Amino acid sequence: MEPRYVDDCLVLDEDVMAVEVPASWGAEVSHQLRSTGPLGPILAIPGPRLRWLFLAQPDAEPEPRYVLPPDARYWRGPRRVPARASRWVVPPAGALPPVGAVRCAIRTVRRFP
Template sequence: MWHVDDTLVLDESTVAVEVPASWGAEVSHELRAAGPLGPILAIPGPRLRWLFLARPEPDPRDRVPPPEVRVWLGPRTVPAARSRWVVEPVGALPREGAVRCAIRVVRRRF
């Protein structure tokens, strides 16, 4: 389903929510408690980051992400050289709102 070389290709039915890797395990824990986890891709670089793949929502309430978070809306390509799957892409994608909610919960702890 998902193929990653130097880039991850997102279509219009997918969004990638990027968080610092230091938050990744906590965000995935919160997300798993709320429903389906979905695929997570770790991308190395100056700062390791995790991409949570999700289904976009037409009008998410919290459109502006925190400074440490980036949202990649499809269709587009995301730089992903030397990446690896933290969670393999199997099953349904979570809603973008569920990922954002998990991030808000984790941010309160930092």
């Protein structure tokens, strides 16, 4: 999957998801994710609060009942994600991690503040 931009938006294809978190969590989430497997692309999106967007592949099974913390959100493809003036923290290369691995990394980071 090679991400593409249209009109200052990142375009997510049907088989791609993204999980957005505050940048203050980003390094810890990426560290946790890297320890469990592949680290996929991460996009930093400026705004009133800097946000990190972790690209991932959807789970094959129905989504579990895990609810993201209030400051995080899912973006499911196909969709456009506003990403004006963004930059790659980790550039796209290779396979995407499963979204379940991203959720697990967030859960670990938020459990141990």
